[in-house]
Amino acid sequence: MPAQITLYDLERSRSQRIGWLLEELKVDYNVETFKRNERQRADPALFKIHPLGKAPVISVDGKIIAESAVIIDYLIKNFGQGSELEAKNEEEAFDINYYLHHSEATLQPCLLLLFVTDVTNKQAPYLLKSVAKKVTEAQDDGYALPELKLNLKYLDDKLKTNGTGFFVGDHLSGADIIYSFPLLDAKHRKFATAEDYPHIFKWIDLITARPAYKAALEKTGKPAKI
Ligand SMILES: N[C@@H](CCC(=O)N[C@@H](CS)C(=O)NCC(=O)O)C(=O)O
Known part of the structure; x- marks a missing residue:
């Protein structure tokens, strides 16, 4: 069964790049986009996903992963074998x-x-x-x-x-x-x-x-x- 992946995304934020990576890896995923308030802070509902209330966060078969760099490394290692994105040496x-x-x-x-x-x-x-x-x-x-x-x-x-x-x-x-x-x-x-x-x-x-x-x-x- 394919992995169940959700991208918890925030408008006008660095989480868009995780969507780009998921598209490059050609894996299925859902997106939940949260809004910012007038002070540009994230919707507090993001705290229900991760205790720091930041985006991006992803969930892979229920495992919650935060920090863009960790998410990128994890997704390429787990879903990018043999793809262009994999390190060649x-x-x-x-x-x-x-x-x-x-x-x-x-x-x-x-x-x-x-x-x-x-x-x-x-x-x-x-x-x-x-x-x-x-x-x-x-x-x-x-x-x-x-x-x-x-x-x-x-x-x-x-x-x-x-x-x-x-x-x-x-x-x-x-x-x-x-x-x-x-x-x-x-x-x-x-x-x-x-x-x-x-x-x-x-x-x-x-x-x-x-x-x-x-x-x-x-x-x-x-x-x-x-
Ligand atoms: N180092 C973290 C930074 C996460 C981060 O600060 N995200 C910003 C969006 S660009 C955020 O959620 N800001 C909303 C807030 O702090 O209220 C990462 O790269 O994932």
Whole structure:
């Protein structure tokens, strides 16, 4: 009997990439999409799925799995044998694992900090807006923006050096799946331009043209903008 898989998804979030992976793996799955409130926080109903109330979470035959990097690794190991997504050798497996960690532990926090200062600005009381802007700009310029640029340049160089269009080897891997959220987010929020990061922009064209990527967008809550 095929595995019963449910993707617990949140609108405008990084969980869309798990839908993309499930489409690439050609496995059947259900999607439950949760909403965000006006402060961009997730519907508290997500706490009934996992104690941290975050998305993505998946359930596989009743087993609950959280954290994008763990979910990606688990799905490819369990449903991706012989597929394009499988690591072809130990070196590839090592690189994919590194990128899974880098994306969530180093790149994503820069975007999160910028997201938080943006929400702070939008929600500051009218009379304090200019003060809030000064403080958040100092925060962004002091850490999140330069760190984000450093990481984007690093990844652009990695794509250039690899030379296949993908992050690892000459095929789609978990690295491409995990980076699909932060790199598209950086583009849509105008932190990244094609002039500064040409290889990242070529890679975005490559992944978003894939039929599985488009199919997932029909089923999941879309990321901020497409
Ligand atoms: N490291 C986790 C992060 C999960 C996470 O923070 N998800 C966000 C969506 S992009 C979320 O659920 N936010 C809603 C909230 O915190 O209220 C992962 O990659 O799965």
